[in-house]
Amino acid sequence: MFRIISRETLGTKIHLFxxxxxxxxxxxxxxxxxxxxxxxxxERIPLTLADWDGKEGSVTWCLxxxxxxxxxxxx
Numbered sequence: 073m074f075r076i077i078s079r080e081t082l083g084t085k086i087h088l089f090x091x092x093x094x095x096x097x098x099x100x101x102x103x104x105x106x107x108x109x110x111x112x113x114x115e116r117i118p119l120t121l122a123d124w125d126g127k128e129g130s131v132t133w134c135l136x137x138x139x140x141x142x143x144x145x146x147x
Contacts, residue, residue: 074091074092074093075092076090076091076092077090077091077092077130078090086136086137087134087135088122088132088135089132089133089134089135090130090132091132091133092129092130093129093130093131094129096124097124097125097130098126100121100124100131104120104121105118105119105120105121106131106133107119119133119134121133122134
């Protein structure tokens with residue numbers, strides 16, 4: 073389990089997360105992404121790395137919240 077260092081709301085449904093992940097931060101390169109899951113059976117969600125700091129051991133990504141509506145997906 074990774075610890076959330078900070079969470080910032082950028083817009084109504086847009087959030088910026090900074091996560092403590094030293095192993096990922098040390099090896100991160102431009103254009104790479106991480107795959108997150110809520111639990112072992114959860115859906116795999118790929119997220120592009122927005123920023124990382126190998127010395128601090130953190131990675132940052134931006135998440136846009138989508139909601140399932142009766143008539144389909146809506147943001």
